Amino acid sequence: MIQPAHPTEEQFARFRSRSLAPLELLEVSDHIAACGECRGRLFEEEHAAAQLRSLRAELSTHLEYEQIAAAAEGSVPPGVERHLADCATCRAEVEDLRQFGRDLKSTPRAPIQMPARKVSWRLPVAAAAAIVLVAAGVGFRYLHSPAPHTEVAATKPAEPPLSADQNAAVAMAMDTHRLERSPILDRVISRRGVLLGAPSATGTFDLIAPLGTAVIADRPVFRWSPFSGASHYVVAIFDENFNQVSASPPVTATEWQPDRPLPRGRIYIWQVSATVGRKTVNAPVPPAPEARFQVVPPEVAAQVESARREHPANHLLLAVLCAKAGALDDAAVELDGLAASDPAAAASLRQSLAGMRQR
Numbered sequence: 257m258i259q260p261a262h263p264t265e266e267q268f269a270r271f272r273s274r275s276l277a278p279l280e281l282l283e284v285s286d287h288i289a290a291c292g293e294c295r296g297r298l299f300e301e302e303h304a305a306a307q308l309r310s311l312r313a314e315l316s317t318h319l320e321y322e323q324i325a326a327a328a329e330g331s332v333p334p335g336v337e338r339h340l341a342d343c344a345t346c347r348a349e350v351e352d353l354r355q356f357g358r359d360l361k362s363t364p365r366a367p368i369q370m371p372a373r374k375v376s377w378r379l380p381v382a383a384a385a386a387i388v389l390v391a392a393g394v395g396f397r398y399l400h401s402p403a404p405h406t407e408v409a410a411t412k413p414a415e416p417p418l419s420a421d422q423n424a425a426v427a428m429a430m431d432t433h434r435l436e437r438s439p440i441l442d443r444v445i446s447r448r449g450v451l452l453g454a455p456s457a458t459g460t461f462d463l464i465a466p467l468g469t470a471v472i473a474d475r476p477v478f479r480w481s482p483f484s485g486a487s488h489y490v491v492a493i494f495d496e497n498f499n500q501v502s503a504s505p506p507v508t509a510t511e512w513q514p515d516r517p518l519p520r521g522r523i524y525i526w527q528v529s530a531t532v533g534r535k536t537v538n539a540p541v542p543p544a545p546e547a548r549f550q551v552v553p554p555e556v557a558a559q560v561e562s563a564r565r566e567h568p569a570n571h572l573l574l575a576v577l578c579a580k581a582g583a584l585d586d587a588a589v590e591l592d593g594l595a596a597s598d599p600a601a602a603a604s605l606r607q608s609l610a611g612m613r614q615r
Contacts, residue, residue, distance in 0.1 A: 262287070262291065262293070262294055263284050263287060263288075263294065264414055266414040267280075267284055267414065268284075268297070268298070270417075271284045271285070271288075276417075277417065277418045277422075277423065277426070277567075277570065277573075279426070279570060279572050279573075279597075279598075280415075280570070283597065318343065318345060318346055319336060319339060319340075319343075319346045319349070323336050324346065324349045324350055324353060325353060327340065327350045328350050328353035328354045328357065415566060415567055415570075416566050418567070418570075418573065422563070422573055422577075425573075425576045425577070425580070426572055426573055426576055429572065429575075429576050429605065430572075430601065433601075433604040433605065433607075433608065434605075434608040435575065435576060435579035435580070435587065435605055435608045435609055435612070436576070436579060436580045437579070437612045438470065438579070438580060438581060438582030439582075440470055440550050440581075440582040441468070441469070441470075441582050441584075441612060441613075443523055443548070443550070444468050444469060444470065444523060444548040444549055444550055444582070445468035445548070445613065445614075446468070446545040446546050446548055459537070460483070460537055460538065460539045460540070460541050461480060461481045461482065461483040461528075461530065461537070461539045462480065462481045462539065462540075463478075463479075463480045463481075463526070463527075463528060463539055463540060463547045464479040464480055464481060465477075465478070465479050465585055466478070466547075466549035466585060467547050467548075467549065468548060468549070468584075468613060469549055469550075469582060469583060469584040469585050470549065470550040470551070470552050470581055470582035470583045470584075471549055471550070471551055471552065471583055471585070471586070472552055472556075472557055472560050472561070472578065472581065472583050472586050473551075474517035474518050474519075474520055474551050474557070475513055475514050475515075475516075475517050475518070476513070476514075476518075476549070476551070477511055477512070477513045478491050478504075478511060478512050478513070478526060478528075479510060479511040480510050480511070480528050480539065481510065482510050483530040483532065483537055483539075485532045485533070486530035486531060486532050486537070487508070487531050487532070487533075488506035488507060488508050488530075488531050489504075489506070489507055489508075489509075489510070489512075489528050489529065489530050489531070490503065490504055490505075490506055490507075490528070490529045490531075491503065491504040491507075491512050491526060491527075491528050492504075492526065492527050492528075492529070493514075493518070493524050493525070493526045494524065494525045494526070494527075495522060495523075495524060495525075496522075496523050496524075496525070498525070501518065501519075501524070502514050502516070502518065506531070518551050519551070520551050520552065520553050520554050520557060521550075521551065521552070521553035521554070522550065522551060523548060523549070523550045524548070524549055524550070524551070525546050525547060525548055526547050526549075527539065527540065527547065550582065552581050552582070552583060556581045559577065559581075560574070560577050560578060560581060560583075560586075563577055569593075571590045571591070571593035571594035571597075572590075572594050572598070572601065574587075574590040574593075575587045575590035575591050575594060575605060578590060579608075579609060579612070584609060584612060584613065587609055588606070588609060591605055591606055591609065
């Protein structure tokens with residue numbers, strides 16, 4: 257069985273600092289809980305960091321050499337005096353230097369070896385050596401560990417963090433189990449409408465999508481159910497004043513995509529005509545409502561497309577953004593993706609999405 261890719265170095269760093277997006281934080285946490293190798297890696301790195309913190313703390317608890325020398329010469333500031341009263345190590349350092357000075361005065365011609373610095377002189381060197389050894393040990397462990405039989409996660413570019421607005425929107429959706437409803441839905445969801453053409457005496461067929469929604473793409477795919485006996489279909493697209501803006505050639509399939517993009521930010525109405533012998537059957541027909549949709553404005557499309565590029569696997573974020581734009585079908589696709597990792601959240605948000613289709 258192919259195991260999921262291990263977190264990248266950046267994901268590990270952001271996991272420790274808790275700066276990952278909420279969903280990604282849960283995903284990395286679940287992975288570490290299930291992956292012994294990653295748990296060991298996290299422990300090694302945390303242990304190394306703890307050692308470094310301990311060394312730095314030890315360095316900071318003793319006097320600097322200049323303070324030791326000044327104290328040996330009799331210049332003891334109040335803070336240093338308090339430290340010497342409590343620290344036997346530093347008191348011994350001061351006494352060593354004083355004794356060295358007395359030896360110099362008593363035997364000026366005799367070669368006297370400088371006394372070895374006991375603790376605080378050696379601490380910077382020891383700390384540096386320890387830091388190198390800790391880093392080398394951790395690096396050696398992972399450089400010489402067998403390569404996992406998974407896709408190399410390090411080759412995957414790290415996703416940028418979510419913006420404050422994106423984090424807030426995702427958190428709101430998770431807390432309330434609801435998606436934000438766009439006001440544009442009130443203009444594209446219709447119960448009754450004035451349709452072009454008269455009801456067909458031979459029955460009709462159904463339009464499938466886009467219906468009562470906005471769409472992110474400016475060349476949406478139009479889909480409808482088949483009509484028995486139809487030799488071909490023609491799709492016509494109108495603006496809100498019933499001016500035709502686009503039409504398909506005769507097509508035999510039950511879907512069609514315009515060659516040219518539709519202008520963004522506008523609401524459109526569409527119909528399909530099926531040819532059966534010498535007869536034409538239209539859909540929809542009265543009393544069915546108009547088939548309306550909006551192509552989202554450029555700035556909304558740019559926001560969603562940017563999120564898709566930067567966070568292609570963050571289906572929760574993409575569902576939130578699509579729903580906010582009124583793109584219900586696009587949001588439904590993202591919730592299908594979310595169901596693979598969080599079926600409970602996907603189910604509750606699907607209910608919210610279904611409620612949006614009701615006026």
